[in-house]
Amino acid sequence: MSDVKFLVVDDSLTMRRIVVNTLKTLSYTGVLEAVDGKDAMAKLMSEGADFLITDWNMPEMNGLELTKWVRSSEQFADLPILMVTTRGNKEDVIDAMKMRVNNYIVKPFTAQGLKEKIDAILKSVEGKPA
Amino acid sequence: MGYPDHTAETQPMSMRNVVEVLFGIIPVLDQIKHSIEESTGTIPRVSTQLSNVAQATEMATVEILNVLDRMTARIGTAEETVQQLRDGGGNGGDSLTSIGQALADTRQDAMNIAMALQVQDITSQQIAGVSHMIETVRRQLLEALGHLDPSQVPAQVPGQAPATHFDVNASYTGAGERQQTADAIIKQWNKVDHE
Numbered sequence: 001m002s003d004v005k006f007l008v009v010d011d012s013l014t015m016r017r018i019v020v021n022t023l024k025t026l027s028y029t030g031v032l033e034a035v036d037g038k039d040a041m042a043k044l045m046s047e048g049a050d051f052l053i054t055d056w057n058m059p060e061m062n063g064l065e066l067t068k069w070v071r072s073s074e075q076f077a078d079l080p081i082l083m084v085t086t087r088g089n090k091e092d093v094i095d096a097m098k099m100r101v102n103n104y105i106v107k108p109f110t111a112q113g114l115k116e117k118i119d120a121i122l123k124s125v126e127g128k129p130a
Numbered sequence: 131m132g133y134p135d136h137t138a139e140t141q142p143m144s145m146r147n148v149v150e151v152l153f154g155i156i157p158v159l160d161q162i163k164h165s166i167e168e169s170t171g172t173i174p175r176v177s178t179q180l181s182n183v184a185q186a187t188e189m190a191t192v193e194i195l196n197v198l199d200r201m202t203a204r205i206g207t208a209e210e211t212v213q214q215l216r217d218g219g220g221n222g223g224d225s226l227t228s229i230g231q232a233l234a235d236t237r238q239d240a241m242n243i244a245m246a247l248q249v250q251d252i253t254s255q256q257i258a259g260v261s262h263m264i265e266t267v268r269r270q271l272l273e274a275l276g277h278l279d280p281s282q283v284p285a286q287v288p289g290q291a292p293a294t295h296f297d298v299n300a301s302y303t304g305a306g307e308r309q310q311t312a313d314a315i316i317k318q319w320n321k322v323d324h325e
Contacts, residue, residue, distance in 0.1 A: 010251075011295075012250070012251040012254065014247060014248070014250040014251055015248065015251045018244055018245065018247060018248060021244060022241070022244075025241065056297070057255065057294065057295060057296050057297045058295065059295045062294060062295075085297070086251075086252060086255060086297045086299070086300035086301070087297050087299070088304075088305070088308025088309070088311065088312060089299075089308075090311060090315060093311070093312045093315045093316065094315060094319075097315065097316065097319045103316060104312045104316060105309065105312075106305050106308045106309045106312055107248055107251065107252065107300075107305065108245065108246070108248035108249070108252065108302060108305050109245070109248070109305065109309070110245055111241050111245060113309065
């Protein structure tokens with residue numbers, strides 16, 4: 001499991017550090033970072049990733065727009081996506097699910113909460129036929 | 131020296147002229163009133179938003195201080211255990227187990243402190259919301275000022291950051307409930323999706 005390559009997208013340096021440190025504690029060492037959706041697109045194209053963890057509200061390109069781009073791209077259409085955001089309204093969650101994020105976590109989250117969401121996504125992805 | 135006498139040049143204003151002038155002024159006054167009302171309505175929201183920032187930082191700080199208190203107490207106990215071992219007292223195996231547990235708990239507490247620092251992201255979004263509201267008020271007041279004296283309004287008003295860059299409703303409290311709501315929606319969504 002620990003060879004999964006994560007791309008963590010958040011305009012907040014603090015949040016990126018918290019997510020990256022939590023991933024390292026969970027023995028995931030392959031982690032890339034991006035400051036917004038556009039940066040994430042560039043990182044995906046140049047370096048690739050196995051798992052996307054993205055914030056919603058960001059300048060340039062937000063997490064929902066990034067998800068839309070990922071799902072419509074041939075190369076990354078099946079990339080697991082975890083949305084990590086302060087937005088916790090029913091409508092927000094529905095909008096994110098319509099864009100086909102795999103799961104959704106509300107900030108502030110716990111390390112255990114993040115682990116459970118990642119595990120659940122990886123389990124569901126492993127269960128799918130190639 | 132007295133004031134110049136323009137009496138001879140000034141035409142008396144007819145009632146019709148007065149009504150025409152008033153008809154021109156009333157919409158302007160309405161627009162000024164509208165701008166001021168909107169500005170006044172925004173100010174309490176700014177105040178509430180700033181209270182949210184203060185509340186979030188206080189909650190996170192208390193959380194961190196509580197964790198630090200626990201860590202300090204645990205380290206004190208571990209130091210006593212180490213001292214007992216140095217003095218040749220106590221059960222070596224039990225002491226090592228308790229020190230190992232203290233280290234594991236301290237690692238967990240360090241993680242809890244890191245998690246509490248998510249408050250920085252949340253408050254920065256709340257403050258971005260405050261800045262957005264203040265900028266909105268400034269624009270409304272400039273609009274009102276423009277009706278009175280256009281020369282006082284700068285030709286170029288700097289652009290405002292779109293409200294999509296931050297979540298004005300970001301909150302440090304109630305994440306558990308919001309997560310439960312999100313989980314319930316996702317569960318239902320996946321159930322329908324698989325059927």
